[in-house]
Amino acid sequence: MQFLGVLALACSAAVSLAQDTGEAYDLVAGAIDLTRGATSFSEISMQIHRPDWERNSSLVAWTRGREDALIRFTKPAKDAGNATLKDADKMWTFTPRLNRVIRLPYSLMSQSWAGSDFSYNDLSRTDTLLHDYHLTLLETEQADGHTVYTIEAVPHDDAPVVWGREVLVLRDDYVLLSHTFHDQDDLPLKRLEALEIGEKGGRVFATRMRMVKLDEPGHWTEVSYDEVQFDVELEDGLFTVYTLRSGGGG
Amino acid sequence: MRTSVPVKVLAQLSCRNLWRHRRRNAMLLGAIVIAVAFVLLANSLLRGWQAQMLDTVVANLTGHVKVLAPGYRDDPSIQRSFLLPADYQPELPGVDGWASRVRVPGVILSERDTRGVQLVGVDPAQELEISFLADVAVEGDFLESPTDRRVLIGAALADQLETAVGRRIVLMTQGSDGRNREAGYRVAGTYRASSSSLEKVFVFTGREVLQDLLGSPAVTELSIKLVENGQRSVARDILQRQFAAQEASTWDELEPMAASMFRFVDTAMLIWFSIMMAALAFGLVNTLVTAVMERTRELGMLRAIGMQPGVVLIQVVMECLMIVSLGVLLGIGCGVLAVRSLSEGIDLSQWTAGIESYYMGSLLIPVLLPYDILRVLGLSLLFGLLASVFPAWRAVRVEPLDAMRR
Numbered sequence: 001m002q003f004l005g006v007l008a009l010a011c012s013a014a015v016s017l018a019q020d021t022g023e024a025y026d027l028v029a030g031a032i033d034l035t036r037g038a039t040s041f042s043e044i045s046m047q048i049h050r051p052d053w054e055r056n057s058s059l060v061a062w063t064r065g066r067e068d069a070l071i072r073f074t075k076p077a078k079d080a081g082n083a084t085l086k087d088a089d090k091m092w093t094f095t096p097r098l099n100r101v102i103r104l105p106y107s108l109m110s111q112s113w114a115g116s117d118f119s120y121n122d123l124s125r126t127d128t129l130l131h132d133y134h135l136t137l138l139e140t141e142q143a144d145g146h147t148v149y150t151i152e153a154v155p156h157d158d159a160p161v162v163w164g165r166e167v168l169v170l171r172d173d174y175v176l177l178s179h180t181f182h183d184q185d186d187l188p189l190k191r192l193e194a195l196e197i198g199e200k201g202g203r204v205f206a207t208r209m210r211m212v213k214l215d216e217p218g219h220w221t222e223v224s225y226d227e228v229q230f231d232v233e234l235e236d237g238l239f240t241v242y243t244l245r246s247g248g249g250g
Numbered sequence: 251m252r253t254s255v256p257v258k259v260l261a262q263l264s265c266r267n268l269w270r271h272r273r274r275n276a277m278l279l280g281a282i283v284i285a286v287a288f289v290l291l292a293n294s295l296l297r298g299w300q301a302q303m304l305d306t307v308v309a310n311l312t313g314h315v316k317v318l319a320p321g322y323r324d325d326p327s328i329q330r331s332f333l334l335p336a337d338y339q340p341e342l343p344g345v346d347g348w349a350s351r352v353r354v355p356g357v358i359l360s361e362r363d364t365r366g367v368q369l370v371g372v373d374p375a376q377e378l379e380i381s382f383l384a385d386v387a388v389e390g391d392f393l394e395s396p397t398d399r400r401v402l403i404g405a406a407l408a409d410q411l412e413t414a415v416g417r418r419i420v421l422m423t424q425g426s427d428g429r430n431r432e433a434g435y436r437v438a439g440t441y442r443a444s445s446s447s448l449e450k451v452f453v454f455t456g457r458e459v460l461q462d463l464l465g466s467p468a469v470t471e472l473s474i475k476l477v478e479n480g481q482r483s484v485a486r487d488i489l490q491r492q493f494a495a496q497e498a499s500t501w502d503e504l505e506p507m508a509a510s511m512f513r514f515v516d517t518a519m520l521i522w523f524s525i526m527m528a529a530l531a532f533g534l535v536n537t538l539v540t541a542v543m544e545r546t547r548e549l550g551m552l553r554a555i556g557m558q559p560g561v562v563l564i565q566v567v568m569e570c571l572m573i574v575s576l577g578v579l580l581g582i583g584c585g586v587l588a589v590r591s592l593s594e595g596i597d598l599s600q601w602t603a604g605i606e607s608y609y610m611g612s613l614l615i616p617v618l619l620p621y622d623i624l625r626v627l628g629l630s631l632l633f634g635l636l637a638s639v640f641p642a643w644r645a646v647r648v649e650p651l652d653a654m655r656r
Contacts, residue, residue: 089430106357106422106430106432107357107364107366107422110359110364111364155418155434156434157418157434157436158399158433158434158435159433159434160420160422160432160433160434161420161434162359162360162361162418162419162420162434163361164361164418181361183361183362184361184413184417184418189361189362
C-alpha cells in the first residue's frame with residue numbers, strides 16, 4: 001500500500017473508514033472491486049537521499065489492479081533496464097548486465113528495494129490492511145476544505161506484521177497524507193508523507209511523496225509522479241517474466 | 251650358553267650399574283616421569299574434549315540416532331517428512347530419551363532486522379530429556395506444550411533482532427504446498443546456550459503450532475538419545491527396520507565433521523605420545539650408550555672370563571627396562587594426580603568464542619580412561635625396550651681383547 005498502492009488508494013481509504021462505521025465488510029469488498037482491472041502507466045522520478053550522498057533515478061511503471069506491477073529503471077545509465085515484476089505476492093528482478101531474472105525469496109522481501117528506503121514488501125503488500133489489522137478511527141478534523149481522518153491500524157497478534165502499530169492520515173477524497181510505522185515500543189521508525197497533492201491523469205493523489213527513516217536522520221527516498229495515465233490499454237503478456245527479461249513494456 | 255648366570259645376579263648387576271651413576275640416572279628418571287605424566291595429562295584432556303564433543307553433538311538436536319525422510323538432508327523441507335502415530339514410543343533397548351520434531355529452514359523478522367534460522371517445532375517435555383534446551387538459562391518463559399503458540403529464541407538472536415520477551419516477531423517459511431507461509435508470534439522467552447551460534451540458529455515453538463503453519467501433520471525427524479554411545483549402530487539398524495521407508499542414521503553419519511574430529515582426537519593422542527617418546531628416546535639412548543662406553547673395559551673383562559654375548563645383551567636391556575619402568579610407574583602416578591587436581595575442569599571461557607566451532611564448551615574436564623593408562627604403560631615399555639637395542643648391541647660388540655688393552 002505504498003507508492004504503487006497509492007494509485008489504487010481510494011480502496012484502502014474506503015476500507016479504513018468503513019470499519020469504523022460498521023459497514024466494513026461490504027465496503028472492503030466494494031473497495032477491492034474498485035481496483036479490479038484498473039490499469040495505470042506512470043513515469044516516476046526517485047531520489048534517494050543519504051547524509052553524504054544522493055542519487056536520482058527515473059523509472060517507468062505499469063500496474064494492473066493491486067496485484068500486478070512492472071517497474072523499469074530508465075536513468076541513470078548505470079541502472080537503466082533494471083526491472084522489478086510483481087505478481088500478487090511474488091516478485092522477480094531482472095538485471096540486464098547479468099541477463100538474469102531472479103525470483104526474490106520471501107526472506108528478502110523486507111530488504112531495501114533498489115537501495116531505496118522502500119522495502120520489497122512496501123511494493124508488494126496489497127490488501128494486508130484489510131485482514132491483518134484492527135482499524136480504529138482516532139481523529140477527524142477539517143483542513144483545506146477536506147475532512148482528514150487519522151486511523152490507527154494495530155496488527156492482529158498472529159498477523160505477519162512486525163510493526164507495533166501503524167497510523168494513517170487520510171483525506172476524505174482518499175488521498176493518503178501520511179503513513180507512519182511504529183515499533184512495538186511505539187517509537188515511529190519510518191513514515192511515508194505526501195509532499196504534494198495534485199491532479200494527474202484525471203485523478204487527485206499525492207504526486208510527490210517521501211519515505212523517511214525516522215531512526216536514521218538524513219535517510220529518505222522521494223518519489224514523484226511526472227506523468228500518469230489511468231485506464232490504459234495493456235498487453236496481456238505485460239506482467240510476465242518474459243516481458244521482464246525482454247525489456248518490453250513501453 | 252644357556253645362561254650360566256642366573257637372572258637374579260643379572261638384576262643385581264643392573265641395579266648396581268644404575269646406582270653407580272646416581273645423579274645421571276636420577277635425571278633420566280625425572281625426564282621419563284615428566285614425559286609420561288604429561289602424555290597422560292594431555293591424553294585425558296583430549297579425552298575430555300572428545301566426551302564434550304559427543305555430548306555437544308548429541309545435544310544439538312542430533313541425538314545418537316535419528317530418523318529422517320529420504321532426501322531431507324539435501325533439501326530440508328516439510329515435503330521431506332513422515333507421519334508418526336500420536337502415541338508413538340520407540341521400541342528399542344537402551345533409550346535415554348527421544349523427541350519428534352518439525353525442523354525447517356525459515357526466516358525470522360522483527361521491526362529492525364531479518365535473519366535466516368532453523369524453525370524447530372518441539373514438544374518441550376521431550377526436549378528437556380535429550381537436547382541442550384535442558385541446560386539453557388531462559389529469560390521469560392520456557393515453552394509449555396506442543397501447542398504453545400509462542401516462540402523461544404536465543405538471546406544472541408534477540409539482540410540481533412532488537413526484540414525481547416513479550417514482543418511479536420514474524421516467522422516465514424515454505425509450507426507443505428510449496429507456498430510461502432508467514433505469521434506473527436509472541437516471544438515467550440530467550441535462552442542462553444553454551445554457544446552463541448546455537449542461539450542464532452534455533453528458533454523453537456510448539457510442534458503442533460509449526461505443523462499448523464506448514465499445513466502438515468507430519469514430522470521431519472525422530473531423534474533418540476541412547477544410554478550407551480557404543481549401541482548406536484545397533485539402534486540404527488533396529489530403527490531402519492521399523493521405519494523402512496525412511497532413513498535412520500547415527501550421529502557420526504549425520505555430522506561427518508564432528509565424527510572426523512572425534513576420530514582425529516584418537517590420532518592426535520598417538521602423535522603427541524610419539525613426539526614425547528621420541529624426544530625421550532634420544533636421552534635414553536644417549537645415557538645408555540655412555541654407560542656402555544664407560545664400561546668397555548669391564549664388559550671386555552666379563553666376556554673374557556666367559557660371559558656369553560647374550561647375557562651381556564640381557565643385562566643392558568634389563569638396566570634400561572628397570573629405569574624406564576620405574577619412570578613410567580612414577581610418571582603415571584604423577585599424571586593421575588595431575589588429572590585429579592584438574593577434576594573441576596579448566597575454564598576456557600576467555601577463548602570460548604573461537605573454540606565453539608570445535609564442539610567445545612567453556613569448561614574442559616579431563617577424562618581418564620583405564621584403557622588409556624594401560625596404553626601409555628604398554629607403549630612406554632615398548633619404547634624403552636626399543637631404545638635399549640642400540641646400546642645393547644654396542645655392548646655385545648665389545649671385543650674382549652681390545653677392551654682389555656685399554
